[in-house]
Amino acid sequence: MKEQIYTIPVNEGFEAGGECPFCNMYHALEKDAIDYMLGASYMEDDIRAETDKTGFCGKHFDMMYKEQNRLGVALMVHSHLQKINRDLSSLCDGLKSREKKGLFGKGSKGENRVSPYLNKIGASCYVCDRIHNNFDRYFDTFFFMWKKDDAFKEKVKASKGFCLEHFSMLIEQGAKKLSGKDYDEFIDIIVPVQLENLKRLEGEVDHFVNKFDHNYKDAPWGTAKDSLVRAITKLSGEFVEE
Ligand SMILES: [Zn+2]
Ligand SMILES: [Zn+2]
Structure with a gap:
């Protein structure tokens, strides 16, 4: 099968050898995503608005930190912290029990909107999201090639x-x-x-x-x-x- 632009990363994943071709593809996407983040995309308002909301997982914070663009990481961390500080102060206000008669009656505990908010931030990462958007398509491409290309089946057998x-x-x-x-x-x-x-x-x-x-x-x-x-x-x- 003639190589198409979308089949290249999948072929490259298999050609790189090692214990998992999909891990090769994943790590190539991960490297691209880290380079993209630190290649000044953090200065674009729409991207910064997203990273302010999602933040990053520990692994990707660590990878970005090691890339030596400390100013880039610090700018993203700073505005992410600003957003968290703004959001948290109002969410924490609602935590304590209400002593006076209110909507939920006397003594009812305030709704905990802090934990769901923090759990969401803890589970989200701009780099992970960016990788997964592309990675899911690699599985589609894998099965497309599997159906169309016997030479690709041989490549899978030899992996x-x-x-x-x-x-x-x-x-x-x-x-x-x-x-x-x-x-x-x-x-x-x-x-x-x-x-x-x-x-x-x-x-x-x-x-x-x-x-x-x-x-x-x-x-x-x-x-x-x-x-x-x-x-x-x-x-x-x-x-x-x-
Ligand atoms: Zn893998
Ligand atoms: Zn991540």
């Missing part, structure tokens, strides 16, 4: 499988996007790829553990040397530095 979360998403999406016979063929291909690669990784980590035993001191590492970081990606989707 090292997927992290647990993305394997789960593939099964769910496959059930929605493929019809009976095509779905069975899909399962016949990706389940062995996934299970064999999980077994392979179990063996590699077993060897990694054995290398701490003095009896194995001189045994060659083989592929086990980076197996722990690869296993962490397989289990959690995170890329940890070696």
Whole structure:
């Protein structure tokens, strides 16, 4: 199949190797999103209005902080804090019990609108949202390529499988996007790829553990040397530095 602009990121995800092609795609989107945030988009009013509302998750605060654009991060943090301070002071006003007769009668507790507000901020992140908008489309593209392109199926067969979360998403999406016979063929291909690669990784980590035993001191590492970081990606989707 001729490569289209929308198939490029999916192909690149598979070509990059590693323990999960979708994690490769996710991390490429994540890097783009962080670059976008710190490439002065924070100076645009409409984007700042959004980041003031959503804020960022801890992971993406950390990634932005490490990018060395401290002023950019500080400007976003400052106006986000301003909004929270404005909102919280009025929401906290309504918390205490009402002592006089009021709408809810004597002594009724004020409605807690603080926790839902803070829970919403805690669960929202401008960078996560930006990534997910694109990432969901990659699954559509994956199944489009799966149906149209036998060479792509071979690429999937030759992969090292997927992290647990993305394997789960593939099964769910496959059930929605493929019809009976095509779905069975899909399962016949990706389940062995996934299970064999999980077994392979179990063996590699077993060897990694054995290398701490003095009896194995001189045994060659083989592929086990980076197996722990690869296993962490397989289990959690995170890329940890070696
Ligand atoms: Zn993954
Ligand atoms: Zn995030």
